[in-house]
Amino acid sequence: MIVHIRELSTQRNQWLDKNDFKNGVALCQSIPGATAIQAAAYVGQKVRGVSGALAAYLGFGLPAFIFMLFLAVLYAKFSSLPKFISLFNGLQVIVVAIIFNATYSFGRNIANNYKNILVALLSAVSFWFGISPFMVIIGACILGMTILKIPASSAVTDSEPKKTKWNAGQIIGLLVTFFSVLPASIS
Amino acid sequence: MVKIDLFAFGGGFASLPLMLHEIVINRGWLDSKTFMDGIALGQITPGPIVITATFVGYLVYGLLGALVATIAIFAPSFFMVITIAPFFDRLKNSIYFMKAIDGIFASFVGLLLYVCIKFTMGIPWDIVRILLGLATLAALLSKVDILYIVPIGAVISVFVL
Numbered sequence: 415m416i417v418h419i420r421e422l423s424t425q426r427n428q429w430l431d432k433n434d435f436k437n438g439v440a441l442c443q444s445i446p447g448a449t450a451i452q453a454a455a456y457v458g459q460k461v462r463g464v465s466g467a468l469a470a471y472l473g474f475g476l477p478a479f480i481f482m483l484f485l486a487v488l489y490a491k492f493s494s495l496p497k498f499i500s501l502f503n504g505l506q507v508i509v510v511a512i513i514f515n516a517t518y519s520f521g522r523n524i525a526n527n528y529k530n531i532l533v534a535l536l537s538a539v540s541f542w543f544g545i546s547p548f549m550v551i552i553g554a555c556i557l558g559m560t561i562l563k564i565p566a567s568s569a570v571t572d573s574e575p576k577k578t579k580w581n582a583g584q585i586i587g588l589l590v591t592f593f594s595v596l597p598a599s600i601s
Numbered sequence: 602m603v604k605i606d607l608f609a610f611g612g613g614f615a616s617l618p619l620m621l622h623e624i625v626i627n628r629g630w631l632d633s634k635t636f637m638d639g640i641a642l643g644q645i646t647p648g649p650i651v652i653t654a655t656f657v658g659y660l661v662y663g664l665l666g667a668l669v670a671t672i673a674i675f676a677p678s679f680f681m682v683i684t685i686a687p688f689f690d691r692l693k694n695s696i697y698f699m700k701a702i703d704g705i706f707a708s709f710v711g712l713l714l715y716v717c718i719k720f721t722m723g724i725p726w727d728i729v730r731i732l733l734g735l736a737t738l739a740a741l742l743s744k745v746d747i748l749y750i751v752p753i754g755a756v757i758s759v760f761v762l
Contacts (some may be wrong), residue, residue, distance in 0.1 A: 437689070437690075438686070440689075441682070441685065441686060441689040442682065444693075444702050445681045445682070445685055446615075446677070446678060446681060447675075447677065447678020447679075447681055447682075448649030448651050448675075448678060449649075450649055451649055451678070452678050452679075452681070452682045455679055456682050456686060459682065459683055459686060464683055467679070467682065467683050468679075471675070471679050475671070475675055478646050478649070478655075479652065479655055479667075479671050481646045482642065482643070482646050482652045482653075482655040482656055482667075483655055483659060483667050485642045485645070485646065485656070486639075486642070486655060486656045486659035486660065486667065487659065489638065489642065489656070489660075490659065490660060500758055500759055500762040501758050501759050501762075502638045502641065502758075503730070503758060503762045504730075504733060504754055504755060504757060504758020504759070504762050505638065505751070505754070505755060505758060506634070506638070506720075506723075506724055507724060507733045507737065507754075507758075508641065508644075508734075508737045508750065508751060508754040508755075508758075509640050509641045509720070510717070510720045510724065510734060511734050511735075511737035511738040511741060512644060512737070512741065512747065512750075513617065513713065513716060513717050513720065514717050515738060515741040515742065517710065517713040517717055518742075520706075520709065520710055520713060521713075521714075524703075524707055524709075524710055525707060525710050529707075530703070530706075530707040530710075531707075533704055533707035533708055533711070534708065534709075534710040534711035534714070535711055536708075536711065537707070537708035537710075537711030537712050537715075538711035538712065538715045539711075541618065541622075541711070541712050541715045542715055546622060546627075547618045547619050547622045548619065550708055550711075550712065551705055551708055551712075553708075554704040554705050554707060554708030555701045555704055555705050556701075556704075558702070558703050558704015558705060559697050559700045559701050559704065562700045562703050562704055562707075
């Protein structure tokens with residue numbers, strides 16, 4: 415997905431250069447949220463500011479939303495048909511395999527020293543005993559700051575800060591709209 | 602949903618343990634089996650896995666629910682990008698920030714491990730399912746594109762399960 419966005423925005427359209435894009439992806443990976451759609455928003459912001467970001471975000475999210483809505487409607491209608499049940503019996507197995515694979519590839523890159531493995535195991539055990547994963551993450555954040563050593567490569571400074579438009583007014587406006595339109599979703 | 606997105610560091614799969622916790626364990630909106638069906642659908646759709654929120658929203662509260670859930674799960678990460686992007690260069694060079702991120706990533710490996718175990722226990726394993734699971738895993742490990750795996754697996758399941 416990310417590769418696709420890169421091709422579209424750095425080669426076909428020349429919206430921004432490759433280094434900028436790489437920087438953006440690094441940002442999207444280290445802040446919460448789905449990485450690909452955030453990368454799209456990042457490109458949008460670089461090109462056209464906040465409104466560009468919003469357009470890119472909607473453009474990226476809308477097809478997935480409509481497709482998923484369609485599938486959900488089908489699911490609600492037909493979920494008791496025998497063929498449908500056997501389909502989902504199989505899909506569940508596939509999903510488990512996909513998650514196993516994700517855990518493995520995630521783990522291989524991250525849990526590569528004993529402190530990281532310790533944090534990972536502690537997290538699994540505390541989640542097992544019913545501690546909210548939100549608390550686990552906050553705990554891991556604090557633990558990370560105190561015990562982990564930083565990998566040498568990421569501490570190197572390579573790019574000088576560039577000026578990006580930061581339209582506080584627009585952002586606050588959007589935030590206010592968001593929280594006034596969706597009070598129900600917060601609780 | 603807002604809460605899930607706010608904590609889903611590192612992309613889609615990071616949100617799985619959080620969704621499981623909030624939607625299934627904490628609020629009981631869906632049972633574990635239906636939630637897994639939703640994740641499966643989230644894998645088929647050409648978007649991030651958190652689009653499962655749309656599915657959850659629809660089943661719980663119809664069209665309005667789907668809309669609210671989707672906006673709620675996507676909005677925070679949008680604001681995150683546009684507010685943090687200008688400062689990222691400085692943040693990237695902060696040792697404490699990188700350490701915290703490292704700790705969070707490590708904890709996700711653990712949380713995902715738990716999701717694996719929980720889902721695995723939820724499946725009534727028989728020989729066909731075990732074979733299908735192993736075949737899928739093998740295909741994934743040899744880097745076959747997920748976009749092929751899911752439909753092919755789906756067709757197989759209709760006929761053998």
